[in-house]
Amino acid sequence: MMERMNGLSLDFIIHPGETVKEVLEQHSMLQEELAIRTGFTPKHISEVINGKKGISPSFAKSLEYVFGMPASFWMNLQSIYDREILEFKEEKEITENEFNILDKLKNIVKYCEELNFMSKNNNKVSQIIELRNLLMVKNLEYIAKLPINQVAFRGAKTVEIDIYVLYAWQRICELYADSIEVKADYDIKKLKTNIPIIKNAMFLEVNDMIKELQKIFSECGIAFKVVKNFPGAPVQGFIKKKGNKVILCMTIRQSFADIFWFTLFHEIGHLINEGITNQFLDYTFTDSENEREADKFASKTLIDEDKYNEFISKNNISEKTIDEFARSQNIRDFIVVGRIERDKNNYKLFSNKRLRYKWK
Numbered sequence: 001m002m003e004r005m006n007g008l009s010l011d012f013i014i015h016p017g018e019t020v021k022e023v024l025e026q027h028s029m030l031q032e033e034l035a036i037r038t039g040f041t042p043k044h045i046s047e048v049i050n051g052k053k054g055i056s057p058s059f060a061k062s063l064e065y066v067f068g069m070p071a072s073f074w075m076n077l078q079s080i081y082d083r084e085i086l087e088f089k090e091e092k093e094i095t096e097n098e099f100n101i102l103d104k105l106k107n108i109v110k111y112c113e114e115l116n117f118m119s120k121n122n123n124k125v126s127q128i129i130e131l132r133n134l135l136m137v138k139n140l141e142y143i144a145k146l147p148i149n150q151v152a153f154r155g156a157k158t159v160e161i162d163i164y165v166l167y168a169w170q171r172i173c174e175l176y177a178d179s180i181e182v183k184a185d186y187d188i189k190k191l192k193t194n195i196p197i198i199k200n201a202m203f204l205e206v207n208d209m210i211k212e213l214q215k216i217f218s219e220c221g222i223a224f225k226v227v228k229n230f231p232g233a234p235v236q237g238f239i240k241k242k243g244n245k246v247i248l249c250m251t252i253r254q255s256f257a258d259i260f261w262f263t264l265f266h267e268i269g270h271l272i273n274e275g276i277t278n279q280f281l282d283y284t285f286t287d288s289e290n291e292r293e294a295d296k297f298a299s300k301t302l303i304d305e306d307k308y309n310e311f312i313s314k315n316n317i318s319e320k321t322i323d324e325f326a327r328s329q330n331i332r333d334f335i336v337v338g339r340i341e342r343d344k345n346n347y348k349l350f351s352n353k354r355l356r357y358k359w360k
Helices: 016-026 031-038 042-049 057-067 071-092 096-104 106-114 124-135 140-145 163-178 188-193 195-203 206-219 257-274 289-302 305-313 319-328 333-344
Strands: 152-155 222-226 235-242 245-250
Touching: 016 042, 016 071, 031 042, 031 057, 057 071, 071 124, 096 106, 096 124, 096 140, 096 163, 106 124, 106 163, 124 140, 124 163, 140 163, 163 222, 163 235, 163 245, 188 195, 188 257, 195 206, 195 257, 195 289, 206 222, 235 257, 245 257, 257 289, 257 333, 289 333, 305 319, 305 333, 319 333
Parallel strands: 222 245
Antiparallel strands: 152 235, 235 245
């Protein structure tokens, strides 16, 4: 006996012919009489009742005339049967590779269950079926063939990437964005105007900071969300145009606040330098001119380049002077420390002042 994922066997999927047989018995009517009343052959009636043939729309209408039960009732029975048979066959066709992919995505599955994007179910077959729907593929193996690079990512270039985890993370971003109502259509001019206000958010506590950023970006037509990161998806930021809004998702993968803010303005740099159309941006994990330009935008937006060079040239770097310079630039001290450490390639300088964001 073949088992379905819900514990039922194929024998428990009821063919609508069973209902035709029951109704015949209730009316004390023989199959031959039903054939005469409907205009279908006795062979056709027999094949339907024995589950060898389905109920067609014309036969459903004939049954409506004979028994007074709407054609939609019979067609619905057939539709339910067809769907259950299809699902049963799909479950039996799950490949070993799909179970391996599910194992790679176990942390993603757990996270999606917490977000109610998936139901809580320990049955692996059920999880694969749900993942297929969530990730919009008939077979999880197809993910590897998708043009995953046709989006704009900012991520590590040396860390190993798992294409299945990366794609699933991207879908989570899109699902989050679907639930976020923006206050206006995407407006690049308003985004430029709001840059000083965005910078001010770094002075807030992290939860308040995220809420403030969501509010500011919403006014620019941008659905902003901080999303949990996963091994295999070494991504810090993600942007994509979707309908009348832009998706902008961030992680705190490297935890340091200065990296978070540099990455945020790097993504804003992409939007401002190049704009974004309905076509995906195509520069993922590459050292391209677009990436370098976005880096320059982030650096200059966070810290005035001339003022920074003047500050460094004085050779009087201390916690006190860092605090003073940060106040003059209207930024947090960790931004200055992160810049100094990066420029000097020494990540131990004033490390006590590098704030870390933690995922809760």
